[in-house]
Amino acid sequence: xxxxxxxxxxxxxxxxxxxxxxxxxxxxxxxFVPRVRDSIVGKTMSKYEKAVTIEIPENYKGSHIYVRLAxxxxxxxESGDIRQKSVFRFKALATLVYDKLTxxxxxxxxxxxxxxxxxxxxxxxxxLKLMRVQVPSSNYYDPV
Numbered sequence: 001x002x003x004x005x006x007x008x009x010x011x012x013x014x015x016x017x018x019x020x021x022x023x024x025x026x027x028x029x030x031x032f033v034p035r036v037r038d039s040i041v042g043k044t045m046s047k048y049e050k051a052v053t054i055e056i057p058e059n060y061k062g063s064h065i066y067v068r069l070a071x072x073x074x075x076x077x078e079s080g081d082i083r084q085k086s087v088f089r090f091k092a093l094a095t096l097v098y099d100k101l102t103x104x105x106x107x108x109x110x111x112x113x114x115x116x117x118x119x120x121x122x123x124x125x126x127x128l129k130l131m132r133v134q135v136p137s138s139n140y141y142d143p144v
Contacts, residue, residue: 001048002087004040010081016043019086020072023054027063037072049091067093 006017018041024032035054042048056065069090076084107128 001040001044001050001089002085003046004042004044004048004086006082006084008081009083014043014045016041017084017086018042018073019088021088022070022072023052024068024070025054025056025060026066026068027060032066032068039073053096 001019004017004019006015007013008015018039020039021037022034023036024034026032036052038052040048040050067090071088073086076086078084107126107130109126111124113122
């Protein structure tokens with residue numbers, strides 16, 4: 001989302017706005033089935049991204065899956081003193097694989113927090129006991 005704002009052109013005041021959306025899934029030759037119905041509410045003048053996780057039903061696995069993102073709220077209004085801006089677009093699709101994998105001599109860390117509880121990105125620090133390894137020289141690897 002590039003921005004989410006409603007502006008009074010006469011006074012210049014900016015207010016929050018909203019977008020309702022629905023994400024539906026389909027397989028070959030089947031109707032789209034709604035999987036997520038949600039809203040984005042607030043005010044931002046800069047880009048905003050929202051990640052949504054959708055569980056794939058067992059009967060969809062092994063088939064081609066089609067994803068549809070539909071905007072449910074009305075189009076932006078620009079008439080009189082009011083100008084609404086809420087351009088809404090699909091950015092990326094990723095597949096999450098939940099397998100128990102081992103990575104010997106590696107450090108992996110993930111953090112998922114709710115941004116409502118923080119005014120900025122919290123600082124993090126880690127106490128690691130690492131091992132130095134020599135990297136063989138190669139024509140394909142340049143550490144610089």
